[in-house]
Amino acid sequence: MNVVFLAPSYPAEMQQYTRGLAEVGVNVFGVGDSPRAGLPKSLKPHLADYLQVPRIMDEADVLERVHAWLCGRTVDRVLCNWEPLVLLAARMRERFGVPGMTHDQVLGFRDKMLMKERVKRAGLRVPHAFRVRSEKEIRDAAEKVGYPLILKPIAGAGSADTYKVRSRQELEAVLPKMRHVQEASCEEFIEGEEFTYDTICVGGEPLYENVAQYLPKPIIARSEQWISPVIITVRDLNQPRIRAGMNLGRGVLKALEMGDGFTHMEWYLTPKGEVVFGEIGCRPGGAHLVDQMNWTSDVDLFREWARVVCWHSFKANGPRKYNAGIVFKRALGEGRITSITGLGDYMRRYGDWVVAEELLRPGQSRRNWKQTLVSDGFIAVRHPDWDEAYKMSFAAATDVTLYAGG
Ligand SMILES: Nc1ncnc2c1ncn2[C@@H]1O[C@H](COP(=O)(O)OP(=O)(O)O)[C@@H](O)[C@H]1O
Numbered sequence: 405m406n407v408v409f410l411a412p413s414y415p416a417e418m419q420q421y422t423r424g425l426a427e428v429g430v431n432v433f434g435v436g437d438s439p440r441a442g443l444p445k446s447l448k449p450h451l452a453d454y455l456q457v458p459r460i461m462d463e464a465d466v467l468e469r470v471h472a473w474l475c476g477r478t479v480d481r482v483l484c485n486w487e488p489l490v491l492l493a494a495r496m497r498e499r500f501g502v503p504g505m506t507h508d509q510v511l512g513f514r515d516k517m518l519m520k521e522r523v524k525r526a527g528l529r530v531p532h533a534f535r536v537r538s539e540k541e542i543r544d545a546a547e548k549v550g551y552p553l554i555l556k557p558i559a560g561a562g563s564a565d566t567y568k569v570r571s572r573q574e575l576e577a578v579l580p581k582m583r584h585v586q587e588a589s590c591e592e593f594i595e596g597e598e599f600t601y602d603t604i605c606v607g608g609e610p611l612y613e614n615v616a617q618y619l620p621k622p623i624i625a626r627s628e629q630w631i632s633p634v635i636i637t638v639r640d641l642n643q644p645r646i647r648a649g650m651n652l653g654r655g656v657l658k659a660l661e662m663g664d665g666f667t668h669m670e671w672y673l674t675p676k677g678e679v680v681f682g683e684i685g686c687r688p689g690g691a692h693l694v695d696q697m698n699w700t701s702d703v704d705l706f707r708e709w710a711r712v713v714c715w716h717s718f719k720a721n722g723p724r725k726y727n728a729g730i731v732f733k734r735a736l737g738e739g740r741i742t743s744i745t746g747l748g749d750y751m752r753r754y755g756d757w758v759v760a761e762e763l764l765r766p767g768q769s770r771r772n773w774k775q776t777l778v779s780d781g782f783i784a785v786r787h788p789d790w791d792e793a794y795k796m797s798f799a800a801a802t803d804v805t806l807y808a809g810g
């Protein structure tokens with residue numbers, strides 16, 4: 405089987421999917437803009453061939469180049485697990501007559517307004533929302549939606565340019581900050597807890613499902629640097645409130661005509677127990693969420709995803725054993741990391757449950773916490789009991805501190 409896989413080396417976790425594809429016995433034809441000479445040594449054995457293109461976002465140019473490069477070869481799959489390129493993959497499938505989701509179906513997972521419209525049409529609960537393109541449209545929509553409301557880009561990511569607006573006065577203060585955003589969604593603010601619903605599907609039927617909780621909600625995690633964001637996978641998916649979110653998720657997959665592959669959805673659970681759709685992508689979650697799912701069940705979903713999309717078979721049906729928590733740290737101060745406190749004590753107390761510790765070390769430069777959720781590194785723990793996993797995750801948030809300076 406010949407598989408074209410877009411962006412096989414960047415972002416870094418794509419290398420794991422490339423490995424997974426090679427391990428299930430297919431020939432991987434990678435297409436990316438990373439220089440061929442710079443590809444990691446560990447990646448090369450998994451690639452049958454690699455095409456370096458000058459501009460990976462230039463759809464027409466990439467299509468022409470890939471067409472010329474593949475000349476004469478049959479292609480069985482065109483795959484992509486990186487959000488910015490999922491539409492390009494769909495275009496390529498259509499152009500080469502390869503089975504898989506169409507451009508229009510993928511658009512339902514990319515355009516945040518279109519996805520809400522399609523999900524709503526299926527009778528599922530979505531935030532009341534309007535597509536807005538000017539200050540006038542925003543003001544008009546705000547009057548209809550009421551306060552508090554959310555203003556965010558239609559093509560957003562990582563909570564960038566996303567505002568909770570509590571009043572007309574606050575709206576006037578936010579408007580100038582949104583001027584560079586061409587299209588936004590002005591929508592009802594949904595109060596409550598926020599979760600993910602993640603799957604690997606065949607024809608929209610999940611062969612694998614996961615739920616994780618954001619603590620706190622991403623919009624809050626991104627607004628205050630002192631926060632150490634925590635995400636914990638939920639081991640027990642049989643709790644009624646979690647089942648309700650999963651049922652919503654399954655309905656969303658049908659409404660949007662999901663095909664094969666990963667999905668990553670976000671949903672809200674209100675204080676009254678109502679579940680509300682947030683957003684969905686037809687690709688895996690980033691920021692180590694797939695690692696967390698692997699730690700939850702001791703499986704390798706990088707490879708199982710490949711088995712599912714290539715051979716429609718899934719071989720990791722074992723029990724969920726743990727709640728797996730990840731804690732992202734942000735150093736105090738700017739520049740380079742100077743010291744870490746509390747880590748020794750933490751490892752002495754909880755080391756048996758720690759599955760990964762990838763904090764930056766003294767001398768390394770801080771990362772931009774607004775641009776990468778991973779921030780200055782992370783600690784990951786797991787425990788069969790939710791309360792224990794929660795306690796250990798929050799201990800890493802409060803008791804371990806990175807300092808930077810100079
Ligand atoms: N309608 C809403 N009600 C409450 N919170 C919201 C709403 N829309 C977005 N948010 C908050 O903003 C965050 C980012 O919005 P989201 O639609 O997930 O965009 P992205 O993750 O692509 O930046 C969400 O995770 C959530 O915390």
Ligand SMILES: [Mg+2]
Pocket residue numbers: 562563622670683
């Ligand atoms: Mg989101």
